[in-house]
Amino acid sequence: MKIGERKVTIKGGKELKLRTPGKEDAEKVLSFRREVAGETIFLTRYPYEIENSIEKEREIIGNYSRAEHLGMLGIFDDDNIVAITSVSPIGLTFKTRHRASAELVVRKNYWNLGLGSFLLDMAIEMAGNCGYERLELSVFADNSRAIRLYKKKGFIECGQIPQAFKMMDGKYHDEILMSKNLWRH
Numbered sequence: 001m002k003i004g005e006r007k008v009t010i011k012g013g014k015e016l017k018l019r020t021p022g023k024e025d026a027e028k029v030l031s032f033r034r035e036v037a038g039e040t041i042f043l044t045r046y047p048y049e050i051e052n053s054i055e056k057e058r059e060i061i062g063n064y065s066r067a068e069h070l071g072m073l074g075i076f077d078d079d080n081i082v083a084i085t086s087v088s089p090i091g092l093t094f095k096t097r098h099r100a101s102a103e104l105v106v107r108k109n110y111w112n113l114g115l116g117s118f119l120l121d122m123a124i125e126m127a128g129n130c131g132y133e134r135l136e137l138s139v140f141a142d143n144s145r146a147i148r149l150y151k152k153k154g155f156i157e158c159g160q161i162p163q164a165f166k167m168m169d170g171k172y173h174d175e176i177l178m179s180k181n182l183w184r185h
């Protein structure tokens with residue numbers, strides 16, 4: 001699903017742009033992913049593990065624009081991507097295709113400006129418009145900033161996996177699974 005450009009005003013009054021990234025943004029998306037992976041411990045990959053070629057990323061981004069069951073949104077400050085959210089299916093079988101998974105990442109310099117909250121609202125709306133019934137997230141158990149945000153938007157904790165993430169320093173972090181019902185009454 002493709003969402004066209006619109007303006008977003010953040011705390012402090014600065015204007016940014018929101019839109020579905022196009023194939024021409026593939027390089028920017030890859031740089032964004034590499035950079036944010038180095039800014040926080042709370043993403044599942046280390047920067048060197050963001051390995052897609054530009055061609056592969058172009059293909060993925062193209063799919064997100066085209067397919068009705070996929071959605072991606074980027075926040076752009078001038079030409080730079082500062083935040084991304086995306087929605088994709090957990091599975092494609094009949095029994096699982098009502099469930100979507102979301103990702104939410106904001107560049108550190110842009111934290112606490114309301115972008116995470118705004119983008120999560122957009123992800124919930126996109127998932128509903130795609131026809132999903134549940135939206136799910138996986139989060140490091142000690143990522144209190146993200147967990148607080150998700151709970152505020154109606155996500156509930158529905159499971160914890162001990163030692164789900166092993167870090168290079170040998171430390172472990174648990175994973176919390178969160179889920180939100182998207183049914184419209």
Ligand SMILES: CC(C)(COP(=O)(O)OP(=O)(O)OC[C@H]1O[C@@H](n2cnc3c(N)ncnc32)[C@H](O)[C@@H]1OP(=O)(O)O)[C@@H](O)C(=O)NCCC(=O)NCCS
Nearest residue numbers: 040042104105106111112113114115116117139144145146
């Ligand atoms: C989690 C993340 C998306 C939040 O984005 P953001 O743009 O900073 O979010 P917002 O500005 O909308 O809201 C931040 C909230 O966290 C709160 N907060 C700030 N520091 C906090 C802390 N140390 N502990 C708990 N809450 C905190 C703020 O007060 C605000 O809550 P409020 O709206 O009730 O005042 C962002 O920090 C991020 O991308 N982190 C790295 C990647 C990540 O963890 N992604 C989630 C993976 S599941």
